[in-house]
Amino acid sequence: MDLNTIWFVLVGVLIVGYAVLDGFDLGVGVLSLFARSRAERDLHAAAIGPVWDGNEVWLLTGGGALFAAFPPVYATVFSGFYLALMLLLLALIARAVSLEFRGLVASERWTRAWDWAFGLGSLLPAILLGVAVGNVLRGVPVGPGFAWQGSFLGLLNPYAILVGLVSATFFVMHGALFLRMKTEGELARRLGRIALGVYGAFLLLYVVATVATVRVSPFLFQKTSSPLFWALAAPLAVALAAVPIATRAGKRGLAFTASSATIALMILVAALSAYPVLVPSSLGLENSLTIYNASSTPRTLATMLVIALAGVPVVLGYTIWIYRIFKGPVRVGDGYSADAGAGAVRRVA
Amino acid sequence: MNALMLARLQFAVTVGFHFIFPPVSIGLAWMLCIAEYLGWRKRDPIYVQVGRLFGKLLAITFAVGVATGIVMEFQFGTNWAVYSKFVGDIFGAPLAAEGVFAFFLESTFMGLYLFGRERVSKGVHWFSSLMVAVGATLSAFWIIVANSWQQTPAGFVVKNGRAELTSFYEAVFNPSTLPRYFHVVAAALVTGAFVMAGVAAWHVLRNPESPVGRKALKLGVAWGLAFALLEVMPFGHLHAQQVARTQPAKFAAIEGLYASADAKAPLVVFGVPFKSGGPPPQPALAAPIELPGLLSWLAFGDFTAPVKGLGEFPDDARPPIWLTFVSFHNMVLLGLFFIGLMAVASWKLYTGEIYRSPRLLKALVWSIPLPVLACQLGWVAAEVGRQPWIVYPGIQADGTPFEGLRTAVSHSPTVTAAEIGFSLALFGLVYLALGALWLFLMIRKAKLVPEPAQA
Numbered sequence: 073m074d075l076n077t078i079w080f081v082l083v084g085v086l087i088v089g090y091a092v093l094d095g096f097d098l099g100v101g102v103l104s105l106f107a108r109s110r111a112e113r114d115l116h117a118a119a120i121g122p123v124w125d126g127n128e129v130w131l132l133t134g135g136g137a138l139f140a141a142f143p144p145v146y147a148t149v150f151s152g153f154y155l156a157l158m159l160l161l162l163a164l165i166a167r168a169v170s171l172e173f174r175g176l177v178a179s180e181r182w183t184r185a186w187d188w189a190f191g192l193g194s195l196l197p198a199i200l201l202g203v204a205v206g207n208v209l210r211g212v213p214v215g216p217g218f219a220w221q222g223s224f225l226g227l228l229n230p231y232a233i234l235v236g237l238v239s240a241t242f243f244v245m246h247g248a249l250f251l252r253m254k255t256e257g258e259l260a261r262r263l264g265r266i267a268l269g270v271y272g273a274f275l276l277l278y279v280v281a282t283v284a285t286v287r288v289s290p291f292l293f294q295k296t297s298s299p300l301f302w303a304l305a306a307p308l309a310v311a312l313a314a315v316p317i318a319t320r321a322g323k324r325g326l327a328f329t330a331s332s333a334t335i336a337l338m339i340l341v342a343a344l345s346a347y348p349v350l351v352p353s354s355l356g357l358e359n360s361l362t363i364y365n366a367s368s369t370p371r372t373l374a375t376m377l378v379i380a381l382a383g384v385p386v387v388l389g390y391t392i393w394i395y396r397i398f399k400g401p402v403r404v405g406d407g408y409s410a411d412a413g414a415g416a417v418r419r420v421a
Numbered sequence: 422m423n424a425l426m427l428a429r430l431q432f433a434v435t436v437g438f439h440f441i442f443p444p445v446s447i448g449l450a451w452m453l454c455i456a457e458y459l460g461w462r463k464r465d466p467i468y469v470q471v472g473r474l475f476g477k478l479l480a481i482t483f484a485v486g487v488a489t490g491i492v493m494e495f496q497f498g499t500n501w502a503v504y505s506k507f508v509g510d511i512f513g514a515p516l517a518a519e520g521v522f523a524f525f526l527e528s529t530f531m532g533l534y535l536f537g538r539e540r541v542s543k544g545v546h547w548f549s550s551l552m553v554a555v556g557a558t559l560s561a562f563w564i565i566v567a568n569s570w571q572q573t574p575a576g577f578v579v580k581n582g583r584a585e586l587t588s589f590y591e592a593v594f595n596p597s598t599l600p601r602y603f604h605v606v607a608a609a610l611v612t613g614a615f616v617m618a619g620v621a622a623w624h625v626l627r628n629p630e631s632p633v634g635r636k637a638l639k640l641g642v643a644w645g646l647a648f649a650l651l652e653v654m655p656f657g658h659l660h661a662q663q664v665a666r667t668q669p670a671k672f673a674a675i676e677g678l679y680a681s682a683d684a685k686a687p688l689v690v691f692g693v694p695f696k697s698g699g700p701p702p703q704p705a706l707a708a709p710i711e712l713p714g715l716l717s718w719l720a721f722g723d724f725t726a727p728v729k730g731l732g733e734f735p736d737d738a739r740p741p742i743w744l745t746f747v748s749f750h751n752m753v754l755l756g757l758f759f760i761g762l763m764a765v766a767s768w769k770l771y772t773g774e775i776y777r778s779p780r781l782l783k784a785l786v787w788s789i790p791l792p793v794l795a796c797q798l799g800w801v802a803a804e805v806g807r808q809p810w811i812v813y814p815g816i817q818a819d820g821t822p823f824e825g826l827r828t829a830v831s832h833s834p835t836v837t838a839a840e841i842g843f844s845l846a847l848f849g850l851v852y853l854a855l856g857a858l859w860l861f862l863m864i865r866k867a868k869l870v871p872e873p874a875q876a
Contacts, residue, residue: 122532125487129528133520135494140517143509143583150498150505151833157499158844162851165488169855172484176862220835368510368586375589376514383521391525394533397540 075373076363077348079141082380084343086137088336090130091201092246095335096328097124099247101167101194102240103266104187110180111404112259113187117171118402119254124171126391128164140376144218144366145350152212152220153204156227160200167193195240202239206232206281209342210288211354218361231288234281241274242335249319249328256401260324267319267327275312278338291357292345301344308337427841428500428832434845435492436804437797438852442486442859444796447561447606448613449479450554455640457550461543470633471640472550473871475617478863479553480535485859487528492848500841504811504831507583511576511592512567519563527556558606565602566593572807573597573667574815579823587818596667600660601803607652608799611759612792614645618766619789620867622782629776633870642770642785646763653756658719664806665720665728668813671806673731674740675749676716679704686728687711688719691750694742701736740808744801752798755791762788 073081097120104116120127139146150157166189174186210231213222248267252260285292295301314330346352350366353359367373422430453475460468494516497505505512530552538546576591577584586592618641624634665672673679677689692709696702714724721728731739762784769775775782807813814825 122536123529125483125532126525126529128487128491129520129524132491132494132524133517135498136513136517136520138513139498139505139509140513143513144506146498146509146513147502147505147833150495151500151502151836154499154833154836154840155844157495158847161492161495162847164491165851165855168488169484169858172481173858173862176481176866224840368513371589372510372514372586375586376517379514379518379521383518383525387521387525387529391529394529394537397533397537 075370075377076367078377079137079367079373080343080347080350080363082377083134083137083141084340086130086134088339090127090134091335091339092332093127093130094124095243096120096247096250097127098194098198099243099245100251101190101247102198102244103247103251103263105191105195106266110183113183114175114404115255115259115402116251117174117190119251121171122398123395125168126394128168137376137380141368141373142350142361142363142366143368145361148214148218148220148361149208149212149351152214152222153207153227155224156200156204160197160204163193163196163200165193166190167197198240198243199236202236203227203232205239205342206235208351209235209285209292209346211352211357211360213355214351214353214359214361215355216359218359218366221355231281231284234277234284238274238277238281241270241277242338245270245274245315246328246331246335249315249324249331253324253328254400254402264319264322268316271316271319289352291349291352292342295345295347301341304337304341304344308334308341311337422838422842424836424838424841425829425832427838427845428836429828431500431841431845431848432496433804434849434852435489435496437800438856439486439489439493440796440800441793441856442482442489443557443561444605444609444612444793445482445616446479446486447554447557447609448611448792449475449482449616450550450557450613451610452613452617452640452644453479454547454550454554455644456637457547461547467632467636470871471637474633474867474869475620475637476535476550477866477869478616478620480531481859481862481866483531485855488855489852500833500836501811501831502833502835504826507826507831508570508812509583510586511570511574511584514586514589515563515567515570515593519560523556523559523563525556527553527560530556558609561606561609562602565605566595566598568803569598569601570595571812572601572803574812574823576818577823578817578819584812591818597660597663600656600663603656604652604660604799605796607648607656608792608796610648611645611652612796614641614648614763615759615785615789615792617641618645618763619786622785623867624870625776626779626782626786631870635776638775639770642763642766642775646760646767649756649759649763653760657753657756662720668806669729670731670734670738671740671745672720673729673734674742674745675802675806677706677709677742677746677750678716678728679706679731679742681728681730681733682717683727684717684725685714686716686720686726687713688715689750692746694746696742704731704739704742737809740806745806748798748805749802752795752802755795755798759788759792759795 100116100120104113107113107116135146170186170189170193174183174190207227210229213220213226215221245267248263248270252263252267255263311330311333315327315334318327318330348363349360350363351361453472456468456471456475459465460472497512530549533541534546534549534553537549570592573596574584575595576586576588578587579585617637621634621637621641624631625638628634664675677692677694678686688711689706690710690712692706694704694706697705717726717728718724720726731742766775766781766785769778769781809827809829810825811828811831812826815823817823
């Protein structure tokens with residue numbers, strides 16, 4: 073495997089890490105819009121409170137790694153998706169601060185307002201991230217020399233919106249399965265039902281999107297005869313089947329694991345299908361950005377590999393350690409619900 | 422306004438707003454780490470209360486800092502595509518390293534610090550505050566590496582229309598990285614100490630016997646004096662000397678030295694820069710107060726050393742004169758004020774009079790925002806002083822000169838002025854609201870003392 077391929081895989085790993093981890097944060101955020109009481113919304117926030125911040129770093133690191141390993145991709149796609157990205161950033165800002173702010177003032181209206189910001193700030197990225205993936209799979213309008221020739225409205229094509237719905241439904245299901253592990257009683261049972269219902273919608277949309285992909289980007293199906301493709305596609309089918317079975321059987325951890333495997337394998341199958349293309353061009357595949365014509369120098373890729381090999385295992389180590397500390401269900405009164413995080417407080421007069 | 426000016430304005434707004442928060446976070450994280458350590462080792466519940474109080478402030482600041490920081494990371498690609506393609510081989514690595522080595526650490530342990538007090542031992546909880554502080558400080562390192570490479574590029578050659586890495590070590594430890602890093606971290610520590618001292622002073626004003634206020638005041642004032650001294654001497658001084666060596670045009674602009682001095686270059690203590698004569702108009706100073714020879718000595722350790730004036734550089738290679746001069750001089754003024762204020766406060770702390778000195782306590786309260794202001798001024802001096810280049814001219818690894826990359830040719834050609842204008846207006850409004858909310862919440866939470874029973 074050459075360095076370019078290694079970095080293709082590593083950027084893929086970062087995207088998978090983001091989708092698995094921040095994916096459930098986004099889902100929990102969307103679900104909070106449908107919570108039935110203040111106490112339930114508190115539980116939604118408390119469930120992801122200690123971990124969402126670290127999860128979002130996967131996105132930042134992914135952006136940095138893309139910049140470092142494939143600068144023309146970062147530059148071309150990010151400037152091409154300008155307005156869409158600005159919307160995404162505004163949504164992420166709203167979500168980040170609303171979790172922190174919601175409990176800081178003891179007022180129902182204050183908390184309610186921030187909960188709306190939290191929910192919508194989660195829903196928008198859940199859709200937009202899929203729309204972005206859809207546009208990349210479909211091919212973006214880059215001409216010779218990576219010159220961007222598209223428009224904002226061009227990004228909102230039916231295929232990309234379809235993929236946006238796939239991602240949104242997936243994240244909601246993923247979030248429901250995560251939250252079900254962190255809650256008890258009626259809420260947990262309801263989340264199981266929500267997960268099953270949304271799973272149906274997600275599966276339908278995923279199948280429709282896959283069929284649509286055959287029409288939109290036939291080049292993505294050139295590898296269907298390779299054993300590696302089936303080595304990823306077969307477990308994907310198993311994971312997809314395992315989600316509802318485990319959910320029905322009440323195996324919460326297994327259901328969430330299957331859901332995590334589903335998103336990871338979906339991303340890996342798409343990545344393998346596109347390889348070595350990073351961003352196909354809709355103006356002729358010869359204009360596409362690939363891991364060879366859009367990469368940094370071997371020296372930079374090698375340096376970055378050392379950084380990744382030294383840093384990522386440590387990151388995974390302490391991330392797992394801290395997830396274990398916060399293992400188990402959350403209860404009313406845990407962090408982010410009112411002022412509980414800081415203990416009872418009084419005003420000094 | 423054209424797309425270039427709007428892109429620059431958007432960058433200034435994005436980085437300027439973001440840069441309010443990291444110095445507060447880094448500084449507060451270390452102050453907290455100290456307080457939590459004392460609380461743990463001395464089994465002193467008052468310090469735990471100090472930790473809870475300032476931990477809340479750190480959490481609020483950190484959230485806004487993270488939210489605004491994501492915009493920074495994406496902005497190079499969205500607004501500065503030409504720049505990103507030119508520097509990607511070098512500039513992206515520190516940003517990725519920041520994520521892997523620093524930001525994961527800070528964010529992950531922040532969760533443990535804020536939510537884990539009852540779930541882990543006191544030692545592990547203190548360790549989490551230490552990791553937050555270490556992560557935040559390392560984070561600053563990689564960001565300063567990236568920015569310093571723009572100021573004094575090293576370890577590269579220009580090939581295939583881009584800067585290609587020849588030595589990661591030389592690129593990371595380029596001539597300005599360490600002087601700028603120490604200067605910035607010390608500034609952050611001053612900021613954190615001033616927040617702690619100022620908030621504590623407010624509590625002591627309300628109640629001179631406030632145990633939390635007294636303990637936090639001691640920490641804030643004592644460390645504040647130490648950090649304020651370090652910030653100017655040696656770190657500010659070393660950074661200025663490095664600028665004099667590596668970026669003479671920037672140095673001349675911030676110091677207000679417009680005509681070259683063969684010897685005894687004067688230190689301008691006060692002046693009003695303007696442009697006169699021409700064409701092209703030359704920079705000039707109105708009402709200057711100058712100390713002869715002092716600039717030569719400060720910059721090169723020799724009263725007779727020659728210093729290049731701004732007039733010696735062609736008009737299209739000069740940074741703007743007004744903004745660089747004014748921001749730099751006010752930053753220095755503030756830096757000296759910090760030493761003076763903390764010196765007086767330390768003395769009164771030593772004599773024990775501070776708890777009954779309302780004027781001094783009020784001065785500490787009102788000084789809370791000043792280190793943030795000084796950080797902003799320093800950043801303006803550094804970044805405006807770098808103009809008209811986005812990557813400063815320098816020497817390539819093969820010994821040939823690099824003529825620099827101009828800001829004017831580095832923005833994204835496909836992003837229109839209307840698009841930037843729209844998003845700038847939107848972000849401007851959001852930032853205004855966010856800034857107001859942050860202030861509102863910080864002030865509100867700073868006034869609350871956690872119940873000792875909960876400690």
